[in-house]
Amino acid sequence: MAGIRLQPEDSDVSQQGRAVAVSATDLVSDDDRSVAADSWSIKSEYGSTLDDDQRHADAAEALSNVNFRAASDYSSDKDEPDAEAVTSMLGFQSYWDAAYTDELTNFHEHGHAGEVWFGVDVMEVVASWTKALCIDISQGRIPNHVDGVKAGASELGDKLLSSWSVLDIGTGNGLLLQELAKQGFSDLTGTDYSERAINLAQSLANRDGFSNIKFLVDDVLETKLEQEFQLVMDKGTLDAIGLHPDGPVKRMMYWDSVVKLVAPGGILVITSCNSTKDELVQEVESFNQRKIAAAQELDEAKNEESQRDPLFQYVNHVRTYPTFMFGGSVGSRVATVAFLRK
Numbered sequence: 079m080a081g082i083r084l085q086p087e088d089s090d091v092s093q094q095g096r097a098v099a100v101s102a103t104d105l106v107s108d109d110d111r112s113v114a115a116d117s118w119s120i121k122s123e124y125g126s127t128l129d130d131d132q133r134h135a136d137a138a139e140a141l142s143n144v145n146f147r148a149a150s151d152y153s154s155d156k157d158e159p160d161a162e163a164v165t166s167m168l169g170f171q172s173y174w175d176a177a178y179t180d181e182l183t184n185f186h187e188h189g190h191a192g193e194v195w196f197g198v199d200v201m202e203v204v205a206s207w208t209k210a211l212c213i214d215i216s217q218g219r220i221p222n223h224v225d226g227v228k229a230g231a232s233e234l235g236d237k238l239l240s241s242w243s244v245l246d247i248g249t250g251n252g253l254l255l256q257e258l259a260k261q262g263f264s265d266l267t268g269t270d271y272s273e274r275a276i277n278l279a280q281s282l283a284n285r286d287g288f289s290n291i292k293f294l295v296d297d298v299l300e301t302k303l304e305q306e307f308q309l310v311m312d313k314g315t316l317d318a319i320g321l322h323p324d325g326p327v328k329r330m331m332y333w334d335s336v337v338k339l340v341a342p343g344g345i346l347v348i349t350s351c352n353s354t355k356d357e358l359v360q361e362v363e364s365f366n367q368r369k370i371a372a373a374q375e376l377d378e379a380k381n382e383e384s385q386r387d388p389l390f391q392y393v394n395h396v397r398t399y400p401t402f403m404f405g406g407s408v409g410s411r412v413a414t415v416a417f418l419r420k
């Protein structure tokens with residue numbers, strides 16, 4: 079336990095750095111949340127998959143090595159990684175196709191829902207926190223939500239939430255959407271570039287009584303969706319995209335694409351184990367600057383007056399995740415941050 083303990087506040091320590099140096103046994107929880115079985119995902123009671131252990135080991139290795147791997151020649155995430163590229167395999171569609179093939183088999187043979195990334199507790203916190211945030215926004219309140227405050231009376235809440243169209247990008251097994259449906263959201267869509275993930279998500283939704291949730295195969299980096307959504311959720315998808323050998327470029331493509339999916343006045347909620355809240359805010363700031371500079375250049379070329387606002391603005395983040403000390407800094411394994419689309 080040396081040097082590592084839980085603290086009430088979160089901070090800026092790099093989670094990638096922690097993933098390298100902190101083992102699950104070094105962590106303790108102050109609120110009975112189960113903390114990492116490995117540095118990337120947490121197994122849940124939703125059932126294990128056929129080769130979970132190997133995949134968890136591989137995923138942990140990929141995450142912990144991601145800082146040390148030189149950029150390769152891979153330009154397509156449809157390509158199969160070779161042995162050298164194994165540290166970034168979570169950035170490849172082939173990895174996810176194989177993972178969801180196993181999970182589909184496991185679902186058909188044993189009824190297991192499979193992996194809940196970052197654990198059930200995090201998923202539940204994300205859903206209830208997002209509900210409270212959306213109710214605040216619907217009621218015109220400044221979104222200064224404090225964790226632990228329950229969303230308003232459920233009837234009013236359900237009424238307000240029914241007007242929110244929700245998109246979950248990289249939905250995987252779609253369980254986050256089921257959780258959001260339980261919270262009162264009703265206009266729900268999930269996309270994933272892995273067709274097998276979508277098959278699994280649809281099968282689970284049908285089985286669990288959520289057949290109103292829509293699921294589509296779509297690559298967020300080359301999205302075919304033309305609709306804008308009031309609420310866009312991302313739990314672990316930007317993390318996965320960033321693990322591709324061309325991660326930095328793909329992360330820029332991600333922002334260019336996502337900005338078109340969030341309706342003006344809508345919200346983007348990102349949950350990450352790979353970036354801290356401050357790193358995500360910084361990434362959004364860079365995106366805003368890039369967009370403003372591009373727009374100004376265009377206006378100058380047209381000899382027009384330029385006055386551009388940032389596209390995304392930080393709104394709030396979850397403060398209740400367990401945090402711990404590492405290398406003199408305090409941080410949380412998981413960050414959930416909301417951005418307002420201006």
Ligand SMILES: C[S@@+](CC[C@H](N)C(=O)[O-])C[C@H]1O[C@@H](n2cnc3c(N)ncnc32)[C@H](O)[C@@H]1O
Nearest residue numbers: 174195248249250270271297298313314315318
């Ligand atoms: C870590 S998993 C998280 C799954 C799900 N969001 C959850 O929380 O359980 C990352 C997901 O992102 C999907 N994904 C990765 N890159 C994607 C892309 N470019 N477009 C759509 N989905 C993508 C993967 O197929 C995988 O389902």
